[in-house]
Amino acid sequence: MPPAISSPPEPAPASAATALHADVAVIGGGVIGHAIAWEVRRSGRSVVLIDDAPGNGASWAAAGMLAPVSELHYQEEDLLELMLASSGLWPAFAADLALAGAGDTGYLTTPTLAIGADAADRRALMDLRAVQQASGLVVEPLTVREARTRESLLSPAISCALDIPADHQVDPRRLVACLQEVLAIHEPGAGTAVAGARAGFAVDQRAAALLWEDGRVIGVKLAHGGTVQARETIVANGLQAGSLEGLPVGLHLPLRPVYGDILRLAVPRHLRPLLTSTVRGMVHGVPVYIVPRQDGTVVIGATQREDALAGSGDAAVSAGGVYQLLRDAQVLVPAVSELELLECTARARPATPDNAPLLGRVPVSAPRTGNTANIAGLMVATGFFRHGVLLAPAAAAICRDLLDGRTDPRWGALSPARFSGKHHVAGTQSPDKDISSTKDLDPQKESA
């Protein structure tokens, strides 16, 4: 039975003076919000994307590995179906973006090599391979000689190599820029350009609160005044989703930051290409990866820290993290020491207790009868942790299905309400009242 969640006691006031109107409002402009916004647009709806710093959250740091196979972790097998589904959507997603007039997303189907440094790393990678194979995934051992034939700059001292052909990559920064490009295109007469929004879709402000009326969400109150009125609102602002005002009472979005340091480096001409495959290493028990881009740069990542650096913001880079990444990457590819360090970046991944996203509509149940309904006009899409880039096409497709009234039972386990407990919030719902529509959840009607 879904937990008791209801609309908040006080609907936020709407400011008619600066109201924008769209079919759908998306809060948060990371890869998830942008991908959803584009899918919404492709469905023929008008959309606004609300974010004062679009693309600057976790998506700015991401390496862009599309890696359902090498990202399979112990006890996260449930996520695999979603990761594989999204991986399967990626070729068409990238091709459609190009067809729609976007530039280069950096989507590449180059394979991945898993590399172990020492004997223990080899055992760990072979144990993981057993799990991957049990899930029907293709992970083929190579001899060190075979691996070095493919990648001549790999160290001769590595202990093992495994070929993972299904794990690919995209450049997340380019991806967001491409999505912005296509969102700014409005066919004449299509009616998709939202009056008052930059490029007909962008609202460069923070969302302050959800707006409610008659028990349904009707849009967004903006932080610096004004509103966006929309038939559907999608909460996709990553780590901050849980602190949005006006979330349904009782809805708990337990997001925690998992910080990651990541590096970008330029490969000198005489060393290009440094690699042709993505290399995912295990070096004395610590993971590290090197992702080669077509522009002659590589991305080396990424640490996972649960604690923020003292006194600094979420974007503070750990010196120890940078040291560890360069040290371990050089164990696998010694020429890393000859690269030019361009950028050290850190961001926080939006993680959930079970590492799966919070994705879908928000169900509510009547206290006594247990009858359920979804809160009208509201969806949540956050908590993508390590996989947001990979999962962006699937998240977009799932949201579009929900907008169109289709529910796929495969994704029911991702319900945003799954951590919200079973206790009802006092004073919001008559105990013996059946929920036949979300209108019945209007707290004002209850007190009337």
Ligand SMILES: Cc1cc2nc3c(=O)[nH]c(=O)nc-3n(C[C@H](O)[C@H](O)[C@H](O)COP(=O)(O)OP(=O)(O)OC[C@H]3O[C@@H](n4cnc5c(N)ncnc54)[C@H](O)[C@@H]3O)c2cc1C
């Ligand atoms: C170092 C690192 C490496 C990674 N590598 C990969 C990888 O290789 N592959 C992969 O699939 N994933 C990877 N990830 C994970 C991926 O980056 C995230 O899962 C993904 O970016 C989440 O996207 P998002 O849109 O949900 O969140 P974000 O990108 O964090 O976007 C959230 C947006 O919401 C906005 N926002 C916040 N509050 C408000 C508000 N009140 N109103 C309006 N807007 C608001 C922010 O400004 C931000 O732009 C990596 C992450 C890190 C940190």
